[in-house]
Amino acid sequence: MTQTPHQTADSFICLHNRQEFDNVLSTSANKLVVIYFSALWCGPCRSALPEFKSVSKDPDFSVDVVFCKCDVDEVSEIAEECEVQCMPTFCFFRDQEKIDYFSGSCKGRLREYITKHK
Template identity: 45%
Template structure:
């Protein structure tokens, strides 16, 4: 489960991508999200399909897709919604 991943990540930055298969902007940014996985090896990237994990999405208070949440030491430190590649990469850089 994702909460376990958050805890096991420890000091590492965790980036959670809440998306849906029917969401156009989500599909658009997914290849970029995957390229960031390769670029930032010390960052933990998690993808959550809101339809498969409605409980998690509700618990994390996700209102629209894509929503990116950033966690450190199990605590949410940043969040934004929208398929903004520059903002996604800049946010990661600012938090690592």
Template identity: 45%
Template sequence: MPVEPINSYDDFQKAIKGDKTIVVDFWASWCGPCKAISPIFQQLSEIDDLDVLGFYKVDVDAQTRIAEEMEIRAMPTFAVFKDGKKIQEIVGADPRSLMLMLNSVIP
């Protein structure tokens, strides 16, 4: 599944409250580590074993309401949501930590 951009607060609410567990990459266009891990996040979204998860991106500068409500303080931040609630979060561009988090939330 390709990574889907979230372009509005309503889109974000629909995504986190949907049937699927989702992972969201909170990023910024000026963030070097965000740019470095973005292709890895895309590759992870295409792994068959992870297709039970939804993959999304939120540009924190374009979606300030979402970033503020989710208390995003550093980029990149990766957060996992299930049933409308944040269940896990990691900060930083560490592919190994991201993969471990994803594996821990596979239903």
């Protein structure tokens, strides 16, 4: 797989600044964009990461969904704008608008939300 500068081998994009956030939203056309907000020190975030990685590699989603990860301590202004109040939080965007979100590490919930909005 060819990597963009912030594309990871896990098939999701790590957002490190506002410009990357804006770029992902503006270039994703009408795809669903899923942003996983987490923090290194957050235990539930570490529990949710394996499912996020698994879902981001799922061929049923890879064509229609753009997966991103954002560390709330690194890019706090994005977390504030997206009204992230706890971690992990998953925000769903389409056409640059936030359409849904959920917080917590509940197995299966991410797939459920993606399927709902895909």
